[in-house]
Amino acid sequence: MDMAQRETWTSRVGFIFAAVGSAVGLGNIWSFPFQTASNGGAAFLVVYLLAVFLIGFPTMLIEFVIGRRSKQNAVSAFSELGYGNWTFAGVIGVFASFITLSFYSVVGGWVLNYIVGSVTGGYLGDASTFFGSVSSGTVAVAAHAVFMAITIAIVAGGVADGIERATKFMIPAILVLLAGLAVWGSTLSGASAGYAYYLSPDFGVIATNFTSIVPSAMGQAFFTLSLGFGVMVAYASYLGRDDSLPGDSAIIVVLNTIVALLAGFAVFPILAATDALTGSTGAGTAFVALAGAFGQLPAGRIIGFVFFVVLLFAALSSSISLLEAPASYVVDSYDTERWKVAVGVGVVAFLLGIVPAYGYVGLFNDFVFNILLPIAVLFIALFAGWIYGGEAVDELGRGTSLGRGAMTAWLWWVRVVVPIVVAYTLWLGVTNFYAGLVNGAYF
Ligand code: PHE
Numbered sequence: 535m536d537m538a539q540r541e542t543w544t545s546r547v548g549f550i551f552a553a554v555g556s557a558v559g560l561g562n563i564w565s566f567p568f569q570t571a572s573n574g575g576a577a578f579l580v581v582y583l584l585a586v587f588l589i590g591f592p593t594m595l596i597e598f599v600i601g602r603r604s605k606q607n608a609v610s611a612f613s614e615l616g617y618g619n620w621t622f623a624g625v626i627g628v629f630a631s632f633i634t635l636s637f638y639s640v641v642g643g644w645v646l647n648y649i650v651g652s653v654t655g656g657y658l659g660d661a662s663t664f665f666g667s668v669s670s671g672t673v674a675v676a677a678h679a680v681f682m683a684i685t686i687a688i689v690a691g692g693v694a695d696g697i698e699r700a701t702k703f704m705i706p707a708i709l710v711l712l713a714g715l716a717v718w719g720s721t722l723s724g725a726s727a728g729y730a731y732y733l734s735p736d737f738g739v740i741a742t743n744f745t746s747i748v749p750s751a752m753g754q755a756f757f758t759l760s761l762g763f764g765v766m767v768a769y770a771s772y773l774g775r776d777d778s779l780p781g782d783s784a785i786i787v788v789l790n791t792i793v794a795l796l797a798g799f800a801v802f803p804i805l806a807a808t809d810a811l812t813g814s815t816g817a818g819t820a821f822v823a824l825a826g827a828f829g830q831l832p833a834g835r836i837i838g839f840v841f842f843v844v845l846l847f848a849a850l851s852s853s854i855s856l857l858e859a860p861a862s863y864v865v866d867s868y869d870t871e872r873w874k875v876a877v878g879v880g881v882v883a884f885l886l887g888i889v890p891a892y893g894y895v896g897l898f899n900d901f902v903f904n905i906l907l908p909i910a911v912l913f914i915a916l917f918a919g920w921i922y923g924g925e926a927v928d929e930l931g932r933g934t935s936l937g938r939g940a941m942t943a944w945l946w947w948v949r950v951v952v953p954i955v956v957a958y959t960l961w962l963g964v965t966n967f968y969a970g971l972v973n974g975a976y977f
Contacts, residue, residue: 557789557790581748589956590761605771632883763856
């Protein structure tokens with residue numbers, strides 16, 4: 535554990551890019567529009583935005599405070615701060631990263647296959663047959679291996695040379711391409727029906743579906759902001775100097791939200807134009823519905839290619855952070871070279887990912903969304919609020935012009951509101967997940 539050798543980001547912007555790269559991923563472009571579509575459109579959007587800003591934003595500050603103060607990965611951070619018996623909270627997060635990496639890479643493999651499919655025209659005729667042929671079995675495992683290999687290569691390159699450099703290129707590319715897709719979508723006939731479903735909330739839908747919308751929106755908020763994984767702890771641990779954590783978080787949360795909203799503006803007109811607006815639920819239907827739409831639209835093949843390339847960039851800039859969280863633990867704790875750790879952890883995650891690659895992506899996904907993330911966030915909020923308390927406020931205060939009052943408000947919010955809302959979410963999430971297990975949604 536040689537502190538002198540610990541890497542740091544080259545600049546504040548480098549850190550922000552890397553964190554945005556982690557946040558912006560399959561969650562924004564794939565999961566967000568489809569969760570919104572299947573949970574009542576704008577009604578879901580409202581609850582999701584509340585979850586992001588009222589619960590996600592303060593939680594990001596917790597992870598940043600722990601990471602920057604301890605200069606350690608999420609597992610070692612707690613003992614470094616003097617609270618070794620809270621280590622389990624970090625372990626849950628790193629475990630969540632590891633599980634997520636295993637299935638995230640499988641979905642990354644689907645994306646690779648869809649890029650190939652855009653070139654060959656493979657999905658243009660019959661999208662659901664194409665999905666069936668690439669989403670599970672040996673083809674899926676092979677693509678999963680390729681995706682994981684790329685992830686390993688970037689992480690092996692290190693924090694500044696690998697992660698920072700890769701994300702500085704990918705984030706602007708994602709924004710430009712998505713904006714282009716959204717503009718293209720606006721020219722489709724039927725676009726206005728898509729916007730209406732996306733943007734005018736029916737509050738009756740929230741009331742009737744409250745117990746399913748809340749856990750989905752909260753899980754989506756944590757997932758998309760990379761919270762509850764120990765990832766933001768690890769990334770903040772590479773901060774060399776004290777800039778404003780609230781300022782950085784605000785930029786990250788807003789940019790991440792812009793990408794998700796833009797993805798919605800690209801996807802909803804496409805779905806509306808092909809009458810696929812509602813009923814698109816589940817991991818696979820998203821790929822089927824979109825690819826089916828690309829097959830029916832003018833220039834759909836080129837648009838499809840652009841869309842899946844964007845999705846690949848987004849997925850990679852996230853998967854590297856998923857590998858970084860467990861890898862930073864091993865690098866901090868044992869005197870091992872970074873590239874060996876990246877390969878070792880990546881290969882084990884690949885092996886675990888063979889299970890979702892045989893048809894269990896939904897199971898892994900829902901286990902993380904409904905159970906692991908709320909548990910992890912609940913514990914770090916209780917820790918930051920009630921145990922670390924004053925010192926957390928102290929660390930938050932470094933480098934920010936935020937007044938004492940605002941920081942005290944944050945502390946009480948983290949003490950009371952966040953745990954209550956997250957505990958309620960966890961209860962609903964466990965109930966829904968259990969119901970899914972029993973009624974055969976996964977097997
Ligand atoms: N935030 C990423 C997404 O939206 C997922 C992710 C979670 C990535 C945690 C890294 C860590 O796709």
